[in-house]
Amino acid sequence: MSTAQRKAGKLAVIGVPYVWLLIFFLLPFLIIVKISVSEMGAVSVNDLVTYKDGVLALSPRLGNYATVVQDDLYFNTYLSSLKYAAVTTVLCLAIGYPFAYFMARARATVQPALLMLVMLPFWTSFLLRVYAWKGLLTEHGWLFDLITASGLDRLLAAANLIPAPGQLMNTPFSLVLGMTYMYLPFMILPLYSNLSKMDLRLLEAASDLGATAWVAFWKITVPLSKAGIIAGSMLVFIPCVGEFVVPELLGGPQTQMIGRTLWDEFFSNNDWPIASTVAVVMILLIIVPLALFNKYQAEATESRS
Amino acid sequence: MSRAAVVNRWFGRGWLSLGYLFLYLPIVTLVLFSFNDSPVPNVWRSFTLKWYAALASDGEMLAGLWLSLKIAVLTACTSVVLGTFAAFALVKYKRFSGRTLFSGMVSAPLVMPEVIVGLSLLLMLVSMQHWLGFPERGLLTIWLGHLLLGMAYATVIVQARLHDLNPQLEEAAMDLGARPWQVFTLVTLPMIGQSLLSAWLLTFTLSLDDVVLSQFLSGPGATTMPLVIFSRARLGLNPSVNAVATLIILLVSIGVIVASYLIARRERIRAIDMAAAARA
Numbered sequence: 001m002s003t004a005q006r007k008a009g010k011l012a013v014i015g016v017p018y019v020w021l022l023i024f025f026l027l028p029f030l031i032i033v034k035i036s037v038s039e040m041g042a043v044s045v046n047d048l049v050t051y052k053d054g055v056l057a058l059s060p061r062l063g064n065y066a067t068v069v070q071d072d073l074y075f076n077t078y079l080s081s082l083k084y085a086a087v088t089t090v091l092c093l094a095i096g097y098p099f100a101y102f103m104a105r106a107r108a109t110v111q112p113a114l115l116m117l118v119m120l121p122f123w124t125s126f127l128l129r130v131y132a133w134k135g136l137l138t139e140h141g142w143l144f145d146l147i148t149a150s151g152l153d154r155l156l157a158a159a160n161l162i163p164a165p166g167q168l169m170n171t172p173f174s175l176v177l178g179m180t181y182m183y184l185p186f187m188i189l190p191l192y193s194n195l196s197k198m199d200l201r202l203l204e205a206a207s208d209l210g211a212t213a214w215v216a217f218w219k220i221t222v223p224l225s226k227a228g229i230i231a232g233s234m235l236v237f238i239p240c241v242g243e244f245v246v247p248e249l250l251g252g253p254q255t256q257m258i259g260r261t262l263w264d265e266f267f268s269n270n271d272w273p274i275a276s277t278v279a280v281v282m283i284l285l286i287i288v289p290l291a292l293f294n295k296y297q298a299e300a301t302e303s304r305s
Numbered sequence: 306m307s308r309a310a311v312v313n314r315w316f317g318r319g320w321l322s323l324g325y326l327f328l329y330l331p332i333v334t335l336v337l338f339s340f341n342d343s344p345v346p347n348v349w350r351s352f353t354l355k356w357y358a359a360l361a362s363d364g365e366m367l368a369g370l371w372l373s374l375k376i377a378v379l380t381a382c383t384s385v386v387l388g389t390f391a392a393f394a395l396v397k398y399k400r401f402s403g404r405t406l407f408s409g410m411v412s413a414p415l416v417m418p419e420v421i422v423g424l425s426l427l428l429m430l431v432s433m434q435h436w437l438g439f440p441e442r443g444l445l446t447i448w449l450g451h452l453l454l455g456m457a458y459a460t461v462i463v464q465a466r467l468h469d470l471n472p473q474l475e476e477a478a479m480d481l482g483a484r485p486w487q488v489f490t491l492v493t494l495p496m497i498g499q500s501l502l503s504a505w506l507l508t509f510t511l512s513l514d515d516v517v518l519s520q521f522l523s524g525p526g527a528t529t530m531p532l533v534i535f536s537r538a539r540l541g542l543n544p545s546v547n548a549v550a551t552l553i554i555l556l557v558s559i560g561v562i563v564a565s566y567l568i569a570r571r572e573r574i575r576a577i578d579m580a581a582a583a584r585a
Binding site for chain 1: 309310313317318320321324325327328329330331332334335338345347348349387390391393394397398401403405407408409410411412413414415416417418419420421422424425426428429432449452453456485507510513514516517520521531534535538539542546547549550553554557558560561562565569
């Protein structure tokens with residue numbers, strides 16, 4: 001094959017997805033930055049660059065950024081989104097890590113079935129599983145009756161997770177429960193992938209050298225699974241910050257999430273510039289976790305080669 | 306076996322059991338209550354199939370289902386194509402200018418909140434419509450959004466498989482005189498075939514289920530099934546949603562179980578073949 005043909009092939013294979021992504025992924029981000037400093041017209045956004053009386057005029061409005069950053073409502077919403085995302089991530093890790101660990105240590109013949117059982121809810125509709133929790137936590141449902149009968153709801157009310165005993169839906173409790181449930185497979189799968197590839201001889205060596213199982217776990221297993229922990233945490237944290245469906249169906253007035261704010265600004269207020277500003281600030285907030293995730297992805301693919 | 310190991314084993318079984326219970330409880334409840342004959346969907350009264358019968362005449366839902374299926378098939382096919390391109394680019398060509406940006410753009414939709422992707426893509430398409438006169442919001446725009454997400458997932462799946470491939474097989478084919486196109490279709494493609502199918506199924510499922518991107522990118526008359534379900538779910542508990550949910554869960558479960566079984570069987574056959582080849 002000639003060098004020219006080889007070069008053309010390389011250009012096509014890299015070029016096709018690259019150009020597509022530049023147009024449909026990067027360009028939109030540049031456009032929302034532009035719109036965030038524009039003014040909203042009757043139907044659409046006014047142009048930034050206008051030609052008035054023979055003079056080109058550039059009229060960016062940075063007021064939106066000032067509003068979003070200074071206004072208490074937006075500021076608190078951003079903070080609360082980060083808070084709920086962090087809590088969900090920690091809960092997913094607390095439940096998911098032992099889960100993945102015991103999956104990886106199970107009999108080899110059983111592991112594929114265990115994996116499939118974790119994947120099955122993941123493949124089932126996201127929306128429908130959120131809706132399922134709505135059914136479980138609404139009044140007169142059997143889980144609702146169970147929680148109120150056992151007095152668990154008084155505990156939750158005391159911890160300020162629900163406004164009053166007997167109201168489980170549309171509370172911080174229902175939101176965090178819903179988000180943890182939805183994102184648990186996202187935490188389990190990378191952790192399992194990491195833990196199942198661990199060399200068990202390292203643990204044998206540790207025990208030969210006198211370490212107890214507990215010590216070996218904390219000094220060997222956990223540090224070796226760091227990549228999985230980071231991957232899982234980013235896969236949960238970043239989308240949770242901007243979640244919309246779960247807060248909309250399971251959250252309530254106490255649980256302001258920035259995803260809902262963006263949605264309301266766009267669909268209810270028809271205020272494109274503010275919605276864009278909210279989006280840009282959201283991106284800035286998640287840029288560090290995003291870079292971390294990207295670094296992990298790149299390293300994961302490098303280490304396989 | 307030491308006492309610590311026994312405790313460990315039973316603790317493990319307990320944790321896994323509770324975990325699976327947590328994962329499946331809502332799904333099972335959803336299915337059970339789709340057979341509930343009661344205006345209050347979450348209080349059991351008696352068994353009925355009337356919600357399923359009602360689905361057959363639910364025009365809104367059926368129209369949404371038809372649109373969603375069309376978009377999902379379109380999304381799955383194009384996602385696999387673009388994802389394979391991107392996977393090849395990342396695996397075969399270790400160094401090219403702009404690789405970092407490329408790999409960032411490819412994997413970002415995996416984690417980026419959908420509200421951001423939906424808003425930015427919509428505003429770009431509106432600008433495009435302003436300048437070029439097209440596209441009209443509807444099936445085409447929804448498909449573009451789903452494709453963005455689907456491509457990211459497809460790339461991850463195909464990339465993983467490409468990495469695990471033995472390059473010697475392709476080199477051997479080329480040594481035997483095969484042209485690059487033949488190497489691709491006769492050697493590489495069959496070996497990654499399973500991952501292409503996985504990618505197709507996954508992107509199909511994601512597209513069929515998507516709410517946020519679809520809402521941002523849809524137009525008048527283009528209401529997908531998840532949007533119908535979402536608007537009903539927002540209003541409260543609705544048994545028709547339980548019925549649709551059960552059907553979807555049933556289909557997906559059968560699909561996943563059958564696929565898992567077939568994949569496991571193929572792996573066993575392959576292992577036997579490899580062992581036989583090694584012995585020969």
